[in-house]
Amino acid sequence: xxxWKEKLAGRMDPLLAEEIDVFETQMVLxxxxxxxxxxxxxxxxxxxxxxxxxxNGHRHDGIRTQQLSLSDVTKGPETLWDAPGMQRIKIPFGxxxxxxxxxxxxxxxxxxxxxLHVTTRQDFQLHYLHIEDTPSLMRRLAAVGVTTRxxxxxxxxxVTACPLAGVCRGEVxxxxxxxxxxxxxLLGHPDTQGFGRKFKIAFSGCKHEAxxxxxxxxxxxxxxxxxENGKERRGFELxxxxxxxxxxxxxxxxxxxxxxxxxxPIAQAISRVFARLGEKKNRAAxxxxxxxxxxxIEEFRRIVLxxxxxxxxxxxxxxxxxxxxxxxxxxxxxxxxxxGHERPDGxxxxxxxxxxxxxxxxxxxxxxxxxxxxxxxxxxRQLADIARRFSGDNIRTTxxxxxxxxxxxxxxxxxxYRELKRIGLDQxxxxxxxxxxxxxxxxxCKLGIASSRGLAAEIRNRLSEKFFVIDDAVKNLxxxxxxxxxxxxxxxxxDLGFYGTSRTIDNRKVPHxxxxxxxxxxxxxxxxxxxxGTVPSKRIPEVVTLLTERYVQDRAGEESFQDFVxxxxxxxxxxxxxxxxxVPSFESDPSYYSDWGDPRVFTIGDLGAGExxxxxxxxxxxxxxxxxxxxxxxxxxxxxxxxxxxxxxAYKAMLQAxxxxxxxxxxxxxxHPDSIVNEFRTxxxxxxxxxxxYAGNKFAQYLFRRHDSPxxxxxxxxAHRIVEEAQLFxxxxxxxxxxxxxxxxxxxxxxxPVQIGKTAP
Amino acid sequence: MDLYRLGIKFFAxxxxxxxxxxxxxxxxxxxxxxxxxHLLIDVHNYSHIHxxxxxxxxxxxxxxxxxxxxxxxxxxxxRKQPVETLTEIIKPAVEGxxxxxxxxxxxxxxxxxxxxxxxxxxxRLLAPNNDETFSTFEPRLSSALNQVLGKxxxxxxxxxxxxxxxxxxxxxxxxxx
Numbered sequence: 001x002x003x004w005k006e007k008l009a010g011r012m013d014p015l016l017a018e019e020i021d022v023f024e025t026q027m028v029l030x031x032x033x034x035x036x037x038x039x040x041x042x043x044x045x046x047x048x049x050x051x052x053x054x055x056n057g058h059r060h061d062g063i064r065t066q067q068l069s070l071s072d073v074t075k076g077p078e079t080l081w082d083a084p085g086m087q088r089i090k091i092p093f094g095x096x097x098x099x100x101x102x103x104x105x106x107x108x109x110x111x112x113x114x115x116l117h118v119t120t121r122q123d124f125q126l127h128y129l130h131i132e133d134t135p136s137l138m139r140r141l142a143a144v145g146v147t148t149r150x151x152x153x154x155x156x157x158x159v160t161a162c163p164l165a166g167v168c169r170g171e172v173x174x175x176x177x178x179x180x181x182x183x184x185x186l187l188g189h190p191d192t193q194g195f196g197r198k199f200k201i202a203f204s205g206c207k208h209e210a211x212x213x214x215x216x217x218x219x220x221x222x223x224x225x226x227x228e229n230g231k232e233r234r235g236f237e238l239x240x241x242x243x244x245x246x247x248x249x250x251x252x253x254x255x256x257x258x259x260x261x262x263x264x265p266i267a268q269a270i271s272r273v274f275a276r277l278g279e280k281k282n283r284a285a286x287x288x289x290x291x292x293x294x295x296x297i298e299e300f301r302r303i304v305l306x307x308x309x310x311x312x313x314x315x316x317x318x319x320x321x322x323x324x325x326x327x328x329x330x331x332x333x334x335x336x337x338x339x340g341h342e343r344p345d346g347x348x349x350x351x352x353x354x355x356x357x358x359x360x361x362x363x364x365x366x367x368x369x370x371x372x373x374x375x376x377x378x379x380x381r382q383l384a385d386i387a388r389r390f391s392g393d394n395i396r397t398t399x400x401x402x403x404x405x406x407x408x409x410x411x412x413x414x415x416x417y418r419e420l421k422r423i424g425l426d427q428x429x430x431x432x433x434x435x436x437x438x439x440x441x442x443x444x445c446k447l448g449i450a451s452s453r454g455l456a457a458e459i460r461n462r463l464s465e466k467f468f469v470i471d472d473a474v475k476n477l478x479x480x481x482x483x484x485x486x487x488x489x490x491x492x493x494x495d496l497g498f499y500g501t502s503r504t505i506d507n508r509k510v511p512h513x514x515x516x517x518x519x520x521x522x523x524x525x526x527x528x529x530x531x532x533g534t535v536p537s538k539r540i541p542e543v544v545t546l547l548t549e550r551y552v553q554d555r556a557g558e559e560s561f562q563d564f565v566x567x568x569x570x571x572x573x574x575x576x577x578x579x580x581x582x583v584p585s586f587e588s589d590p591s592y593y594s595d596w597g598d599p600r601v602f603t604i605g606d607l608g609a610g611e612x613x614x615x616x617x618x619x620x621x622x623x624x625x626x627x628x629x630x631x632x633x634x635x636x637x638x639x640x641x642x643x644x645x646x647x648x649x650a651y652k653a654m655l656q657a658x659x660x661x662x663x664x665x666x667x668x669x670x671x672h673p674d675s676i677v678n679e680f681r682t683x684x685x686x687x688x689x690x691x692x693x694y695a696g697n698k699f700a701q702y703l704f705r706r707h708d709s710p711x712x713x714x715x716x717x718x719a720h721r722i723v724e725e726a727q728l729f730x731x732x733x734x735x736x737x738x739x740x741x742x743x744x745x746x747x748x749x750x751x752x753p754v755q756i757g758k759t760a761p
Numbered sequence: 762m763d764l765y766r767l768g769i770k771f772f773a774x775x776x777x778x779x780x781x782x783x784x785x786x787x788x789x790x791x792x793x794x795x796x797x798x799h800l801l802i803d804v805h806n807y808s809h810i811h812x813x814x815x816x817x818x819x820x821x822x823x824x825x826x827x828x829x830x831x832x833x834x835x836x837x838x839x840r841k842q843p844v845e846t847l848t849e850i851i852k853p854a855v856e857g858x859x860x861x862x863x864x865x866x867x868x869x870x871x872x873x874x875x876x877x878x879x880x881x882x883x884x885r886l887l888a889p890n891n892d893e894t895f896s897t898f899e900p901r902l903s904s905a906l907n908q909v910l911g912k913x914x915x916x917x918x919x920x921x922x923x924x925x926x927x928x929x930x931x932x933x934x935x936x937x938x
Contacts, residue, residue, distance in 0.1 A: 001763050004886055054802060061792045069800060070821065084802065084819060102924060109926065110766060110883050113824060114814050115807055127805075128819050130841065136886075376813040378830065381924065424811025443805060457809055597806045599785040 004136040012142040019149065019188075020142060023047050024135040025629050031073055031081070034632065039625045041076025042617040048088040048151030049134050051076065051611045052127065052444050055083030062600030075131055078609060084128040086444060087112070087137060088151035092183035093161035093176055093203070094122035094396035101384035101395070103144045105377040107137050116380050118373040120437060120490055121158045121200070122397040123151060127444050149187060152611070154195040156271070159183035161203040162211035163396040163404045166329060167358040167365055171205030172223040173234060175212075177327040178263060179203040181320040182221075185264050186271065191667075194275035194619040196286035200243075201267070207237070210521035213399060215251045216242045216493065218288045219270060222524065226257055234260045240270060240300070241292030244487035248528045249289040252297040254304075260324075264317045269308040272667075277303070280618075312668050329407060332392035335362025336411035347417050349468065350428040355413060358406070366391075366405045366416060367430035371460065372438060372453055373401030375425065382423040390416050399490075401437055402430060433470065433477045433548075434463045437490060441483025441500060442595065446608035448483035450500025450511040450537055454596025456481050462541050474548045477561055478521060481513070492528040493519040495561040496544060501534055502604050505583045511537040511595045511602050515577060517547070518565030527562065532573045536592050539580040546576060620737055623660030627653045627730050634723050643719035647711060650719070650726040654703045657733040661690075664740070677707045690736045699725070699732040764888055764898075765843045768881035769854045770828055771873040772835040778871055780808040780815045783827050786864055787818040795860060796853060798822065823850075825857050836861065836873065839883060847905035855909060875910055876933040879919075881926050890920070890927040898927070906931055 005021075012020075026043055029035035035043075053059075056078040057068045073081040089104070096104075104124055108116050111133040112126035119125055129137070138148055150156055159179050166174035182201060186192050192199070201219045204212020214220025220239035225232055238258045242251025258266060270288075277295075279286040292300050343351075356365040368383065375383070387395050387405055394406035408416060420426040429435050436459055439445065441452030459479060463470065482489035482499040491497030497516035502509050512534045519529030535543055551564055565573065583592050594602050630653035637646035655673055658680040662669045669679050681704065684690040691697030702725035711718045784804060791801040805817040807826075815827035815834070821842065828837035838854035858873040880902060882888035888898065899916050906914050914931040 002886055007886060059791075059802065062788060063792055066791075066794075068802060068821075082821060084821075106885060106924075110885065113805070113807075113817055113819070113826075115810065128803075128817075128824070371809040374807065374810050374813075376807075376810050379811065379813075454806070457806070460809075597781070597784065598804075599788055 004139045008139050008143045012139060016142040016147055017139070020135055020138045022629065023138070025633060027131070027135070029629060029632055030075065035625060035628070037074050037076055039617055039621055041079065041611070042153055043625070044075060044131070045153030045611060046150050046155055047134070047138070048090065048148030049131060050086040050088055050152050051079050051446055051608070052084055052086050053442065053446050053448065053606060053608065055079050055085060055446070056608050057083065058606070060600065060603045060605050065605060076611065081131060085131055087126045087129050087134060087148065089124040089141060089146060089148050090151045090158045091122050091124060091397055092159050093165070093179040094163055094398060096395050096397060097393040098384035098388045098395070100144045100146055101380050101387070103140055105380035105384070107140060108377040108380070111137050114377045115374055116377065118370055118397045118401045118403065120399050120401060120439070120488060122160050122399055123158050124397070147187070154197055156186045156192050156199045156201065159201045159203070160399060162205050163398045164211060164356065164365060165205050167360060167363070167406055168205055169359040170209065172225055173205065174327065175203040175205050175221070175223050177320065177324045178221070178260070182264065182267060185316055186267060189268065189271070191268055191271045191275060193622065196278045196280040197283060199271070199274065199288065204524050208523055210525065212524050213493065213521070214239055214242070214524040216244050216248070216525045217251060218243060219267065220251050220524065221263065224257055236263060238266070241289040243287050243289040244490060244492050245287065246485045246487070248487070248492045249293065252292055254297065254301055261318045261321060265308055265311065266304065269304045269311060272307050273304050329394050330392060331363065331394070331407035332390060333409040333412060335360065336409050337362055338410040338413055341411055341414050343414050344418055346421070346426065347414060350417055350426060351413065353428045353432055354430040362410055364408045364410050364413065366408050368403045368405065368420060368425050369427040369430045369435060370402050371427065372456055379423050379425060383425065386416065386419045400431065400435060402435070429464070429467055432475045433479060434460055434467055436460045436479045436481065438481040439483055439488035445483055446611065447486060448500065449502055449604060449607070450483055450513060451595040451598060452481040452483035452489055452500060454598065455498065455513065455537060455540055458596050459541055459544055471552045473552060473555060477548065479544070491516050493521045493525045494529065495519065496547065497529050498540060503534065503583070506585060508586055508593055509602050509604055510583050510592055513537055513540050515543060517573060518562045520562050530565065530570055532570060533577045533581065535577055535580045536583050537595060538592050543577060543580055550576065620660045620664060623656055623663070624730065624734060627656035627660065630656055631723065631726050631730065634726065638719050638723055643714035643716055646719040647714055647722050650722040651706050653726045654706065654729050657730045658703060661733055661736060673707060677703065684736065690732060699729045702726070702729050762844055762846065764882065764884055765840055765850070766883040767850050768837055768839040768883050769851055770835045770837040770879040771854060771858050771875065772833055772877055774872050774874055776870040778867065780827050782866065783816040786861070786866065787816060790818065790860070796820070796856060799853060823853060847901055848909050851905055851909045875912070878906065878914070878931040880929045880931060883926055885926065888927050890923055890925055894927050895929070902929065902931070
């Protein structure tokens with residue numbers, strides 16, 4: 001039977017192809033019970049393979065909790081192998097081409113549920129996939145230059161950027177090439193593999209707009225320019241330690257002007273400091289925002305700058321800069337003004353909210369509004385064809401869960417609108433109150449408490465019905481909804497934000513939403529909203545109506561909603577909500593006891609363990625798991641009679657295990673066999689550290705012998721012997737690492753403890 | 762059987778039913794685990810998507826949906842796990858139609874055509890959209906449809922666009938006489 005691996009051979013980046021082969025082998029090992037489920041869980045998360053609700057094998061069906069009769073094999077703690085899962089696909093800065101959209105559509109059809117979902121980090125997500133399909137899915141993506149690597153897990157997540165970058169009328173300069181370079185540089189970088197939690201980076205071309213949302217990021221980069229000695233210099237106003245979640249933090253200013261050539265090295269230095277000093281045991285306090293708060297921004301900055309000084313030089317830090325000036329997008333069509341062209345029905349309303357004039361005369365950006373961030377695979381393919389005709393490769397996803405088509409010749413707008421209408425993607429109201437953002441919530445998320453998407457759909461439907469008569473002040477407000485306090489729907493920065501919670505009334509659970517008012521998206525998410533009170537889910541649409549009507553009625557001049565909220569004050573706002581807070585008894589109105597779009601009696605019994613961060617797996621554990629995989633592959637080659645390859649893989653496995661230990665002392669050990677063996681010999685063999693348990697020093701001889709005297713002739717016996725030796729050597733390294741960990745010589749990060757407040761040597 | 766990723770759609774006739782009406786029915790099917798050889802898992806509301814999957818019932822072996830493609834409502838079943846014969850893919854779809862037609866909430870309001878069926882080969886690797894695949898697949902499909910539905914069908918390709926999946930329209934052959 002043909003396979004995608006064979007069909008796409010030579011069409012994938014060799015590195016991506018190899019990574020996917022490795023993942024496929026890890027899947028085999030996990031199914032055979034040869035790879036620990038925690039390590040596999042973090043491994044798969046770093047491939048973007050996420051768990052989904054009910055994958056622990058339990059689901060409340062409204063009457064009772066059903067045990068789903070699936071195989072006992074797990075893909076993580078309490079996560080069944082056969083349970084449907086989610087695949088997140090990274091789209092750096094949201095940039096996507098028509099060919100990539102075609103592939104995404106195909107994958108959604110063949111492996112998922114024929115729906116593509118755009119996330120609040122400009123990713124795509126596919127739901128209800130089987131893990132067995134993911135290697136083929138990844139290969140098909142790799143063939144069009146897309147990776148899922150580090151889309152989830154404790155890693156650098158998708159690097160986001162303003163979707164108007166490069167065409168915005170108010171930007172300082174185009175941040176696209178920097179976002180692209182940063183994403184590429186940090187992807188799979190050894191210094192980003194030891195985090196205790198995820199790390200999010202965003203780029204913005206200006207300070208005043210909302211698009212980049214840099215203040216809520218672990219690392220936020222805002223374009224700035226300086227003139228020095230009569231020359232213009234590009235740089236970034238750099239922020240660190242922002243984040244939403246249950247405990248939102250505004251990012252702190254790290255540098256007013258970080259020169260462009262320092263962007264990547266400082267990002268690397270921050271990563272190293274986060275990996276070394278960030279919390280590992282308590283994941284609730286493991287984001288970098290907690291480290292920045294704990295140390296203070298001055299001390300954090302000092303440590304990062306010290307780290308920067310000792311890092312080995314890397315050509316990639318500045319290698320991309322000569323191409324930055326040459327970076328440009330190619331429009332598909334010639335520029336032309338929208339003059340006198342016939343305008344179809346509905347065009348004017350759509351034009352008012354969904355079209356943005358670029359700074360390049362005659363061109364516009366069109367926002368394609370995706371209800372709840374969703375489109376069908378068919379729409380996706382049709383949209384790709386429309387983009388080919390009008391926009392070329394200039395497509396981006398947005399954090400508002402929409403898609404923008406850039407470089408649209410204004411004269412083409414009526415035709416483009418007709419085409420979007422034909423495929424049902426012509427909804428007006430982009431960036432207005434009807435364009436509600438929502439995380440997946442209880443639809444698919446294991447942590448969801450209430451139905452954020454159900455509520456979003458209800459609010460959207462009600463507001464859309466009266467959109468054309470809504471006061472302009474209200475039209476421009478934003479609603480964002482999260483299914484729980486973790487804030488994936490970014491409720492903190494909405495004018496009207498909501499997050500799901502639950503209350504118990506007469507021993508029954510009732511879905512509720514906390515109302516969060518007055519957040520500020522503008523100025524890159526400058527302020528977070530105030531929690532006012534908790535209201536039953538079924539009354540939230542009325543809350544929206546009441547608050548927006550009061551705003552229109554009592555607004556002072558051009559007062560913003562944020563200022564209105566501040567002026568009215570929390571007690572008064574709370575008083576307004578109180579009339580909605582009562583819950584009737586189940587007998588008198590059972591509708592309160594189920595969620596939007598879900599007739600089951602509401603329960604929080606389906607909550608699972610979150611995989612947002614995964615388990616904290618140290619870099620040593622990853623390295624050793626990789627060594628074991630190599631031995632496994634070596635064994636396979638031995639069985640196939642390929643003794644040369646078997647020998648090479650076994651040797652590589654020993655080197656991989658050796659480097660795991662060496663890195664605990666010497667993080668930047670050169671990735672060369674001589675260096676690895678020398679460092680290992682000096683640090684662990686000569687000192688007898690390896691040998692204090694299970695005769696480890698004897699096993700070290702296996703590595704040294706193979707390194708110093710590779711076999712001249714490869715036979716089954718010689719290959720078999722080295723496979724056995726490699727396995728024993730890895731066991732010795734495991735034992736040594738366990739011993740060091742017990743003694744507290746290495747921390748959970750897999751690195752030697754570092755004293756805070758001391759200058760690194 | 763190598764090619765098992767297949768979809769089969771039966772078109773609805775009768776009154777236009779709001780997709781949301783299917784949500785409680787699908788939840789009830791899960792409560793009862795209404796299908797033999799299927800583990801029913803979850804319901805998802807996609808009715809906000811224009812001509813999309815409507816309401817989705819997820820099962821381990823295959824997904825059912827109230828599909829709205831081309832504004833023609835129907836029950837679409839996509840097989841996800843291997844089967845021995847094509848009839849194993851057609852039968853759950855037929856069973857789904859029967860359950861819906863007999864549901865008291867929909868009775869006399871919904872029925873499904875059995876003289877027109879849409880079959881989608883949902884695997885671009887094993888079944889690219891070309892004449893060769895169609896020629897190979899046609900007799901097997903024709904036989905399987907006849908076996909399950911007791912009718913003779915004429916099969917034709919919907920589109921020759923290589924980006925689209927091989928999609929086959931099967932209509933019953935009317936014998937005049």
